[in-house]
Amino acid sequence: MPPKKAVEDTSKNVVAFGRVKNTLKMGCVGLPNVGKSSLFNLLTEQSASAENYPFCTIEPNEARCPVPDEQYDFLCDIWKPPSQYPAYLHVTDIAGLIKGASEGQGLGNAFLSHIQAVDGMFHVVRAFDNDEVLHVDDSVDPIRDLNTIQSELCKKDLDILQKTKIAEEATVRKAGGKFKMLPLFDETTAKIKTMLEADKPVRDGSWTTAEIELINEKIRLITTKPVLYLVNLSMKDYLRQKNKYLPSIAKWVTEHGGQPADVIPFSVEYEQKVWNLREDPEALAAFHAENKVKSRISKIVTQGFTRLGLQYYFTAGEKEVRCWVIQKGTLAPQAAGVIHGDFERGFIKAEVVAYQDFHDLCEGGKSMGPIKAAGKFRQEGKTYVVQGGDIIHFQFNVAPPKKK
Structure with missing residues (x-):
């Protein structure tokens, strides 16, 4: 009797979904008017449109922002070279999704293809009440919004899965019986289908190395991408570090495969205030002294960079200090x-x-x-x-x- 096939311990799997490159991108996703473009502007110090109406951002804005790092700053201070190159996080601002986007509602199909082109997601969630800022569903409900986005992405992946299976079957038929569909392909796609139909992202499953390699090679799924949940608070709530929506958001994230560290509360209103004071050091220092709350922009950038599986090493000398980005x-x-x-x-x-x-x-x-x-x-x-x-x-x- 042949020995039983060893079962892989998937809990220790270090093989990752996604592309193996050093120029990976994070995309800002979410419903319209939750603060995506405003955050993008703050991250990249650019002026992408951020008007108060749905679908203001039509084509994805792309930029890069430096990764803040005290190590890099120290090396630059030591050598003081004429050329200094930090690491950069590439960021894409993607227009808002709405319910039905996977079926083409709003500008859904185009937006979903833009999400497919990035490697990780900043999922921006609105957690502030303001009648002057329109909500596409006419009320503020972060849990409903989280469910809407996740459901639309899972539905889009079901469509991608179906098209991939059709293409693979056509390839087998065209080969005229020279090779058959791999059993692993059928088993993996069936497993994916079951998860997606239950609105569960593929990244939350337990996968073997072979399954991950097959998905990376054959199927470009959206829900394999890592996610950070950026919760946009009012400046008042951010300063007092308290918000009525945060506990339920944190619970939703942990119940849907995430970790508490995946949730980063921030405030576009607060960050904009800090940005506006950047050229007045005295006023900025007084503002920080009064409020004693730090900006979250650096944390958002560094965690986004890390979640893509990126790191960097240094070359340092008289002519140049530079960060060279590589995969872990x-x-x-x-x-x-x-x-x-x-x-x-x-x-x-x-x-x-x-x-x-x-x-x-x-x-x-x-x-x-x-x-x-x-x-x-x-x-x-x-x-x-x-x-x-x-x-x-x-x-x-x-x-x-x-x-x-």
Whole structure:
């Protein structure tokens, strides 16, 4: 009797849904008039339209915003190079969805395709009462709004799933019996269908490595994307750190596969006030001293960047301090390849010091001498997994071009 097939422990699965790239995007999604475009403006310091009526944003606005990081600031202060390049989070402002968007209501199909093009979502939820700001459903109800968006995205994924199955079956028929549909494909699509019909996002399921790889290769689903829930409060509620809707929102998120850390309360009204005072340091300092509440923009950016599975390492010297964005788990040769393809092909070794070791041992100087003396300067090879915050100098050998 053959041995039973080992069952994969999916709870420890580190294989991720989505694309493996270093230019991934977060998209601002939600109902109309919940604060998406206003947040986008604040994130990117741009002036995308944010008028008070539905469908103000028709085409998705795309921009990037720097990822705030004290480590990067410290290295820039040490070297003071002429060129300084932080890491950036790419953000897309996507027009509002409404009930029925998956069936083409409003401008639904176009908007849903824009969501399909990003890699993660800032789901902006309105949690403030204001008669002067229109609500597409004529009343403020964050739980209803959360259910509406999730339902529409699940319905759109059902449509994507059906079209993918039809295309795969057509490919099998065209092959004339040369190959059959993989049992894994049928099993996985059936599992996806059951979840989506119950309005459960695919990301909340328990998936094997093989299933995730199949979904990534064959099916471009929306509900595999990671989500952060940004709850837009009134300035009054944000300052007093209390809101009548927040407990039910937090409960909904945890009941639908999320974690408490996935909910970030913020206030467009408050952030706009801070932004307007940016050129008056005294007034801004007085405002912060009076209110004792910090901006959440930095947290939104850093958590969005992290949720995409991104990190960065540093190169630092007299000419330049730069963050190089990579996926978590990237090996040293591939990390070098982000700088230039020849660095990956000719990789010899990486000279590495962890940021914290450099910070603690550099004595305010640029020399690696104290770090080497403390045994914290390392040489790593091709199997080294680059860590976020590593300061790296690569050594490589590039073969000269062949003579014609």
